[in-house]
Amino acid sequence: MNLRHRDLLGLLVAGLLIAGGAHHGGPQLSYIGPGAGFAFIGSFLTIVLSLIASLVSLLVWPFRMLWLALRRQGRFGNARVKKVIVLGLDGLDPNLTERWMAEGKLPNLQSLRDNGHYTRLRTTFPPLSPVAWSTFATGVNPAGHNIFDFLNRDLRTYAPELSSARVRNTTKFFKLFKWRIPFSRPSLELRRKSKPFWEILGKHGIGSTILRIPVTFPAMPFNGRLLSAMSTPDLRGTQGSFSWFTSDAIESSVEGGLKLPLTRTTEGWHGVLPGPDGASVDFTLQRHSPTGCKLNVADKTWQLKVGEYSPWIRLSFPARGIVRFLLTEIDPAISLYVTPVEIDPENPALPISHPAHYAIYLAKLLGSFATLGMAEDTWALNEGAIDEDAFLKQAKLIQSERESMFFNALDRTRRGVAACVFDTTDRVQHMFFRHMNAGGQNRHAEVIEDLYRDMDRIVGRTLPYVDKNTALFVLSDHGFCNFRRGINLNSWLHQNGLLALEEGRTESGEYFAGIDWSRTRAYTFGLSGVYLNLQGREAQGIVPPSEAAHLKSELLECLTNLPDDIDGQVAIKAVYDSNRIYHGPYLDAAPDLIVGYSPGYRASWSAAVGKVTTAVFEDNHKCWSGDHCVDPSAVPGVLFSNQPSRAPDLRTDPGIEDMAPTILRLLGVDPPSYMEGQALFT
Amino acid sequence: MKKTTVKLNASLCDRARKIVEKAGYSGLEEFIEHAMERDLARLETSESKEELVRKLQGLGYLK
Numbered sequence: 001m002n003l004r005h006r007d008l009l010g011l012l013v014a015g016l017l018i019a020g021g022a023h024h025g026g027p028q029l030s031y032i033g034p035g036a037g038f039a040f041i042g043s044f045l046t047i048v049l050s051l052i053a054s055l056v057s058l059l060v061w062p063f064r065m066l067w068l069a070l071r072r073q074g075r076f077g078n079a080r081v082k083k084v085i086v087l088g089l090d091g092l093d094p095n096l097t098e099r100w101m102a103e104g105k106l107p108n109l110q111s112l113r114d115n116g117h118y119t120r121l122r123t124t125f126p127p128l129s130p131v132a133w134s135t136f137a138t139g140v141n142p143a144g145h146n147i148f149d150f151l152n153r154d155l156r157t158y159a160p161e162l163s164s165a166r167v168r169n170t171t172k173f174f175k176l177f178k179w180r181i182p183f184s185r186p187s188l189e190l191r192r193k194s195k196p197f198w199e200i201l202g203k204h205g206i207g208s209t210i211l212r213i214p215v216t217f218p219a220m221p222f223n224g225r226l227l228s229a230m231s232t233p234d235l236r237g238t239q240g241s242f243s244w245f246t247s248d249a250i251e252s253s254v255e256g257g258l259k260l261p262l263t264r265t266t267e268g269w270h271g272v273l274p275g276p277d278g279a280s281v282d283f284t285l286q287r288h289s290p291t292g293c294k295l296n297v298a299d300k301t302w303q304l305k306v307g308e309y310s311p312w313i314r315l316s317f318p319a320r321g322i323v324r325f326l327l328t329e330i331d332p333a334i335s336l337y338v339t340p341v342e343i344d345p346e347n348p349a350l351p352i353s354h355p356a357h358y359a360i361y362l363a364k365l366l367g368s369f370a371t372l373g374m375a376e377d378t379w380a381l382n383e384g385a386i387d388e389d390a391f392l393k394q395a396k397l398i399q400s401e402r403e404s405m406f407f408n409a410l411d412r413t414r415r416g417v418a419a420c421v422f423d424t425t426d427r428v429q430h431m432f433f434r435h436m437n438a439g440g441q442n443r444h445a446e447v448i449e450d451l452y453r454d455m456d457r458i459v460g461r462t463l464p465y466v467d468k469n470t471a472l473f474v475l476s477d478h479g480f481c482n483f484r485r486g487i488n489l490n491s492w493l494h495q496n497g498l499l500a501l502e503e504g505r506t507e508s509g510e511y512f513a514g515i516d517w518s519r520t521r522a523y524t525f526g527l528s529g530v531y532l533n534l535q536g537r538e539a540q541g542i543v544p545p546s547e548a549a550h551l552k553s554e555l556l557e558c559l560t561n562l563p564d565d566i567d568g569q570v571a572i573k574a575v576y577d578s579n580r581i582y583h584g585p586y587l588d589a590a591p592d593l594i595v596g597y598s599p600g601y602r603a604s605w606s607a608a609v610g611k612v613t614t615a616v617f618e619d620n621h622k623c624w625s626g627d628h629c630v631d632p633s634a635v636p637g638v639l640f641s642n643q644p645s646r647a648p649d650l651r652t653d654p655g656i657e658d659m660a661p662t663i664l665r666l667l668g669v670d671p672p673s674y675m676e677g678q679a680l681f682t
Numbered sequence: 683m684k685k686t687t688v689k690l691n692a693s694l695c696d697r698a699r700k701i702v703e704k705a706g707y708s709g710l711e712e713f714i715e716h717a718m719e720r721d722l723a724r725l726e727t728s729e730s731k732e733e734l735v736r737k738l739q740g741l742g743y744l745k
Contacts, residue, residue, distance in 0.1 A: 240739075608743065
């Protein structure tokens with residue numbers, strides 16, 4: 001405050017005091033106390049101070065603008081572009097993309113290729129989304145960011161855990177009516193290490209909007225906005241448990257969900273939807289037409305029509321969740337599918353965004369949206385709770401939510417990074433690959449082609465946001481192939497005397513129930529790793545470290561080119577020693593060997609959950625019929641850009657680890673020395 | 683996620699600072715967290731196998 005202001009304030013206060021003192025001379029009608037005087041002075045002070053603040057603000061405005069302009073100049077001083085747009089299309093396959101571009105079915109990608117740049121993008125060992133997108137974000141190999149698979153193991157118990165995030169709930173609760181209220185918040189940990197490029201940019205004053213890039217839960221603070229993706233749990237703490245109500249069911253577990261009964265009432269049916277920690281919400285259904293029911297839940301009524309999803313409905317457990325209901329059948333029995341209870345973005349129970357209000361802002365502005373890590377319910381389709389059409393409708397609803405968010409981010413981003421990953425491409429290919437070459441009679445034969453065309457439409461919608469100061473990248477983390485046969489390497493290890501079962505057993509249970517660790521030298525679980533039961537590392541390890549290298553090379557030799565027992569086809573293309581393909585501080589946590597399956601093969605469903613069966617090979621009959629958990633050379637991703645290649649002859653083998661340094665360099669920030677990738681464009 | 687401040691021996695930190703990037707860490711903080719995690723994995727009580735398996739339910743890639 002300057003001298004003039006202080007004088008003015010002094011005069012005002014003095015004047016008020018004099019005016020107050022004058023009362024003492026006259027008749028005192030009543031005592032009103034000092035409060036009124038203070039209130040009067042207080043409000044006057046507020047007005048005066050506001051006026052002063054406005055005046056000061058006006059006076060310094062030109063200097064502030066100048067300072068901000070100078071700072072911005074500093075931030076973007078070495079930048080080649082002002083804005084980077086990343087459109088991630090999870091699992092977009094180069095073979096299919098190139099085929100449909102050649103047939104003129106993907107005009108926007110074609111134009112991007114012709115006027116900019118296109119290349120196949122090398123993926124990670126193994127080519128899995130959490131691994132590859134973590135490398136995309138950090139510019140380091142898996143031993144630098146600690147994500148090697150979907151699963152990690154507890155070395156003391158051999159128990160599996162999600163590799164990307166750890167949520168530990170409190171064990172102490174108090175009961176309030178029907179609810180159990182936890183005493184403290186759950187402990188949360190992002191298991192992906194190193195630093196994503198958006199944190200580095202943030203430290204240089206460059207903001208980013210990061211939407212649904214996998215392995216970003218819990219959301220970490222940085223200079224920008226982020227919405228979490230893959231590994232975000234549902235409200236029950238699982239990776240997505242649906243509920244499937246039928247009027248003729250008894251309660252039972254199905255893969256990925258629960259089958260629950262609807263009980264007959266005088267007016268219709270009654271169901272109980274399970275929530276977190278034993279809490280539940282009751283609902284009723286009343287039939288009101290040949291194809292529809294009235295749903296009463298949370299004191300509101302909704303009209304359900306067979307085959308149509310309800311909007312997101314908010315429920316209180318008391319933690320807030322959202323669900324969609326889908327009436328799948330009405331005659332002869334009622335069948336009702338309910339999505340997993342997802343975290344309500346308007347009232348998030350866990351940190352799904354940074355800043356915390358970003359999810360709330362998006363939900364208020366664009367409507368509620370799916371928050372679960374893998375929201376497209378593949379298990380509901382596998383288990384028959386929904387059919388192909390319902391799965392596609394769900395995937396499209398989620399994609400449409402994502403599209404609104406992405407274009408909202410593009411509208412808001414004038415400088416910095418706007419990045420979004422669409423995973424519809426991955427989920428739909430997983431579930432519809434079996435239809436692709438099925439011929440004309442199959443009405444789902446063109447689902448994947450239509451999906452690629454739709455992604456091309458999104459690329460076309462993005463192009464108007466690209467000017468000469470913008471770098472656009474359209475990329476995928478891996479490609480796709482079919483999944484025809486599963487291989488159980490635990491069974492192979494058992495048959496070859498390297499894994500032992502307890503006496504009298506011919507098979508094990510899930511996650512190694514019934515394994516005799518004292519006679520087991522190697523084991524597998526997850527989608528691509530083989531582990532030695534190493535002394536001093538695993539709690540019941542028996543392989544002395546001095547024998548580890550020999551055992552690894554023995555396994556490598558035996559498993560490479562392993563033939564299918566039916567037709568002799570090579571089922572394993574290559575096996576990689578992790579010490580040769582990885583380097584970094586988290587190498588100790590890596591599997592000892594990474595298996596590169598041939599296209600058409602994958603770790604079997606039973607091997608993935610650490611089970612030993614009598615057969616090594618098994619047919620895959622599930623709807624989940626496309627996959628990418630094979631040798632990385634068979635499933636590279638794609639990279640399109642509007643940027644010209646700096647030196648294509650020098651960078652003939654661009655990899656996903658090159659993306660983080662490329663983005664940093666384009667925005668004028670030097671990549672840190674620990675990053676392994678190299679900038680693809682100057 | 684909340685962060686907390688811990689006072690460490692300055693010369694120890696100086697030694698660590700010299701090698702962290704060479705070792706592949708993004709900074710001193712990550713190096714110290716990794717050291718803590720390695721020991722915690724040995725000392726902390728594990729969650730029950732049933733609870734860990736329950737949390738994986740719904741992950742499309744696994745049965």
